[in-house]
Amino acid sequence: MAIVVENLTKLYGSQKAVDNISFEIKTGEVVGFLGPNGAGKSTTMKMITCYMAPSQGSIRLDRFNASEQPEEIKKRIGYLPENNPLYTDMAIVDYLKFCAELQGVEKEQLSQRIRAMIELCGLTRERYKKIHALSKGYRQRVGLAQAMIHDPEILILDEPTTGLDPNQRIEIRKLIKELGKEKTVILSSHILPEVEATCDRILIINRGQIVADGSAVTLRQQAQGQELLELNIEASNGADVRAALLDLAPVETVQPVEDKQGFFRLQSKPDTSSRKAIFDLCVEKQWYLMEMRGIETRLEDVFRELTN
Amino acid sequence: MKSIWIITKREIASYFDSLIAYVMIVLFLGFSGFFTWLFGNHIFMINQASLQVFFSISYWTLFFFIPAITMRSLAEETRSGTIELLSTKAVSDPQIVSGKFLSCLLLVIVALGCTLPYYLTLLFLGKVDHGAVMGGYFGLVLLSAAYISIGIFASSLSNNQVVAFLLALTIGIFFHVLFDVMAASFTGVMGEILNYLSARAHFESISRGVLDSRDLIYFFSLAGMGLLLSQTMLSRRNWQG
Numbered sequence: 001m002a003i004v005v006e007n008l009t010k011l012y013g014s015q016k017a018v019d020n021i022s023f024e025i026k027t028g029e030v031v032g033f034l035g036p037n038g039a040g041k042s043t044t045m046k047m048i049t050c051y052m053a054p055s056q057g058s059i060r061l062d063r064f065n066a067s068e069q070p071e072e073i074k075k076r077i078g079y080l081p082e083n084n085p086l087y088t089d090m091a092i093v094d095y096l097k098f099c100a101e102l103q104g105v106e107k108e109q110l111s112q113r114i115r116a117m118i119e120l121c122g123l124t125r126e127r128y129k130k131i132h133a134l135s136k137g138y139r140q141r142v143g144l145a146q147a148m149i150h151d152p153e154i155l156i157l158d159e160p161t162t163g164l165d166p167n168q169r170i171e172i173r174k175l176i177k178e179l180g181k182e183k184t185v186i187l188s189s190h191i192l193p194e195v196e197a198t199c200d201r202i203l204i205i206n207r208g209q210i211v212a213d214g215s216a217v218t219l220r221q222q223a224q225g226q227e228l229l230e231l232n233i234e235a236s237n238g239a240d241v242r243a244a245l246l247d248l249a250p251v252e253t254v255q256p257v258e259d260k261q262g263f264f265r266l267q268s269k270p271d272t273s274s275r276k277a278i279f280d281l282c283v284e285k286q287w288y289l290m291e292m293r294g295i296e297t298r299l300e301d302v303f304r305e306l307t308n
Numbered sequence: 309m310k311s312i313w314i315i316t317k318r319e320i321a322s323y324f325d326s327l328i329a330y331v332m333i334v335l336f337l338g339f340s341g342f343f344t345w346l347f348g349n350h351i352f353m354i355n356q357a358s359l360q361v362f363f364s365i366s367y368w369t370l371f372f373f374i375p376a377i378t379m380r381s382l383a384e385e386t387r388s389g390t391i392e393l394l395s396t397k398a399v400s401d402p403q404i405v406s407g408k409f410l411s412c413l414l415l416v417i418v419a420l421g422c423t424l425p426y427y428l429t430l431l432f433l434g435k436v437d438h439g440a441v442m443g444g445y446f447g448l449v450l451l452s453a454a455y456i457s458i459g460i461f462a463s464s465l466s467n468n469q470v471v472a473f474l475l476a477l478t479i480g481i482f483f484h485v486l487f488d489v490m491a492a493s494f495t496g497v498m499g500e501i502l503n504y505l506s507a508r509a510h511f512e513s514i515s516r517g518v519l520d521s522r523d524l525i526y527f528f529s530l531a532g533m534g535l536l537l538s539q540t541m542l543s544r545r546n547w548q549g
Contacts, residue, residue, distance in 0.1 A: 049396045053546040075398040085389035087318070089325055101314045102397040146393075 001062050001076060001153040001184055002026050003048065008057035010043050010208075017043045019208035020057070025201075027153075030180035032199035033188035036307050040208040041188040042082050045158050048186070049079045061154065075104055078147035082158040084140055088132035092123055092142055095131060096149055103150035117145040120175070136163040144172070148179070155179060157187040161194060173198050192299045202299075206307040219302050226252070227268035229275070232291035233282060234262055244281060250274040262290070311399045315407025316414065323377070323415055332373055333419045339369045344426060351433075358437065362426055363444040363515045367508075370416065370452055371484050375476035377415060378459025379469045381408040382542065386467040391542075405539045408460055409453075409531075416452040420445060439517035447514035450527035451507060455480055457534025464541035483507045483530070 003025040010018040018040040025031050033041040047054045050070040059066035064073050087095055096114045105113055118127050121141040126134060131142060140163060147155060160176070161169045169191075176198050179185060189195050195202055196216045204212040204219075212219055235241050242264065245254045250272040257263035268274040275292065282289040323329040344351060344362040351361055382405075385391040394404055430436050455476075462476035463469075484507055491502035503509060507530075510523040 046392070051392055051396050051545070071398050071400065074396055077396070079393075079396045081389065081392045081396070083389055085393050087322075087390055088388075089322055090318075094321075098314065098318050099397065102311060102394075102399055104398055 003154065003184065003186075004060045005044075005048070006058050006060075008044065008047060008059065009055050010040070010047060010052070011055040016208050018047070018054070021205070021208070021210050022057075023203060023210060023213065025184055025186065027184055028180070028182065029201055030176065030185040030187070030199045032195035032202045033186065033205060034190075034192065034195055034202055034303060035188075035205035039205045039307070041205050042158055044205070045079075045156050045186065045188065049077055049156055050074055051081075075150070076153050078150065078152035078155045080143045080147040080155075080157045080160055084143040084162075086131050086139060086142060086146075089130065091130050092118070092127045092134075092145075095142065096145055099146040100149045103152075105150050113149055113151070117149050120148070121145040122171070137165060137168045140164055140168075140172075144175070152183070154184045155186070157185070159188055159190070161189065161191065169194065192303060196299050204303065204306050211306045212302070216299055220296055220299065226270050227273055228295040229266045229268070229278075230257070230291070230293050230295055231264045231266060231278065231289070232260075232262050233264070234288040234290055235285070236287075241287070244285065245278065248274060248277045248281060250277055265295070311403045312407045312410060315394075315399070315404060316410040319381075319408060319411030320414060323411070328377065329415055329418075332377060332415065333422055336366075336369055336373055336419045337422055340365045340423065341426075351430075356434070359426060359430060359441050359444055360515070362423065363448065366420075366448050367451065367511060370448065371455065371480060372477070373419075374412070374416065374452060374455040375459045375462070375473045375480065377412050378408075378456055378463055378476060379473040380463065381412065381460050382463040382538065383467050383469050383472040401542045402535075402539050405460060405464075405535055405542060409456055409535060412456040412459070413449070413453055416456070417449060420448055437517065440515070443517035443519070444515040446519075447511045450514065450524070450531075451511050454483070454507065454527050454530035454534070457531040457538065458483075461534045461538040461541065464538045 005024070006022050008018055008021050009016060021040075021044065033044065035041050043052075046052050048059055048066070050066050050073050053067065059073075061073050061076060064076075066073055087098075090098065093114060096117060097110060100110055100113055118124055121144055123138065123141055123145065126138055131139060134142065140160070144157070144160065147157065157176070161172050164172060173194060176185060176187065180198070180200070187195075187198070199216070201215055202212070202219060203210055231245075233241050241262075242254050242256060245251055245264065245266060250268050251266060251274050252269045253267045255265045257265055266274060266278075278292065279289060281287075320329075323332075340362055343365040344359075349361060351358070382391070385394065395401070427436075427441055430441075458479050459472075459476040462479060463472040465475055466472050483505065487502045488506035488508050491499050491506060494502055504522075504526070507526075510526045513520055513523050
């Protein structure tokens with residue numbers, strides 16, 4: 001099930017929380033919403049899940065329009081809101097039954113769906129416990145279980161791994177990856193490696209606008225622009241390696257790496273590569289090229305550059 | 309309708325799990341029983357096989373108890389954020405409000421049902437006007453429906469339960485007493501309007517066993533108005549920042 005968002009705007013008073021954004025998410029895509037706090041990620045999710053109406057613009061899920069058929073859309077979406085609100089006075093099984101019934105799961109399938117979700121989210125031992133007696137990690141699992149209880153075509157998860165320990169995070173990541181094979185998943189997170197590990201595509205939102213859209217690799221490449229290399233050259237005759245490197249045609253800048261003898265950080269001119277020229281130079285001067293590796297821009301750097 | 313019933317069931321279970329239901333029923337029976345059978349103008353004092361005393365006492369006890377039941381209905385959902393969870397399920401805002409309303413009304417009906425032994429006892433004491441008793445119970449249910457919808461509306465205005473309780477009492481006191489008192493100070497159309505807005509005259513008329521369409525319209529429109537306003541307040545997230 002594809003999601004088409006067109007010219008979406010949400011005003012909070014005179015402030016634009018979401019400012020005229022448009023994007024399309026295809027069936028089976030796992031998309032990560034990245035952005036600083038208050039960027040408009042949660043507001044966008046709230047509008048897609050029909051919790052609040054947009055001030056302007058439209059949201060469509062295949063043939064359904066959010067403003068005209070919200071109930072049809074809600075049936076097809078599983079949503080884990082930010083901060084994972086739950087009815088803490090209920091036992092897990094009762095809560096999941098309540099959610100399943102509201103989402104229109106057939107009576108005959110109720111117990112089978114509840115059992116499946118309890119197993120999938122690792123809640124078997126706790127299933128009769130009241131939610132208020134659960135730890136944060138288990139509550140998050142209950143939140144995920146309720147989102148998936150009706151086997152929705154689209155899953156929208158607002159910071160699904162908040163409050164989880166590293167092991168639980170890895171488990172949830174695996175689960176999302178697994179779910180992404182057949183479902184459309186949108187998730188938001190502040191943890192960049194997590195988004196990188198789970199999402200096919202990343203939308204970076206800042207001040208209500210989409211500032212970047214693409215896979216982690218594409219975003220890094222876009223941000224990187226020029227080739228960046230780290231070299232380790234052993235020159236026994238005391239030659240000035242830095243000056244020689246700078247004389248090479250494709251090289252733009254060379255900086256020695258602090259506290260590391262023989263290490264240099266080199267940037268090539270736009271759209272050129274210095275790798276071959278460096279290799280040839282070392283052969284000619286009889287230097288030993290101990291190491292040469294490309295430095296990739298981290299997603300953190302892309303994020304900081306785009307949202308600062 | 310199915311969604312409304314699912315929400316109603318959850319609410320009722322929550323009332324009984326959190327002991328609110330038991331406390332409310334016990335207090336209601338305690339108060340109404342004490343004044344009906346033991347203290348003041350009780351049944352043996354007036355020497356009539358009539359539940360009028362009970363209905364007059366309940367007119368007041370329900371006025372205080374109903375806001376105590378309704379205060380958490382929407383206020384707690386907003387405070388804890390579960391309203392977002394509920395609103396993004398396949399239910400509409402009117403269904404959420406109706407589910408809450410129905411659960412409170414059922415709880416009051418259960419509490420009133422627990423007073424049936426009063427009626428049975430009365431059967432042993434003398435000749436009972438069955439129409440008046442049925443009218444009295446029906447009047448209490450209608451009155452409760454109106455106050456429940458006011459209570460839910462008050463609960464939709466704030467995410468603090470105490471504020472919701474006090475707001476419900478404040479709005480309710482106008483219909484319960486103040487319009488009646490004010491009506492006495494006005495003559496002409498204004499006096500008639502205020503008199504019509506007062507719940508007392510309508511309730512007393514029904515509890516005597518007289519079913520007048522004006523009384524029914526009064527309670528139905530009060531309940532309907534409260535529910536409509538609650539739903540409007542719940543939907544304000546769509547246009548408000």
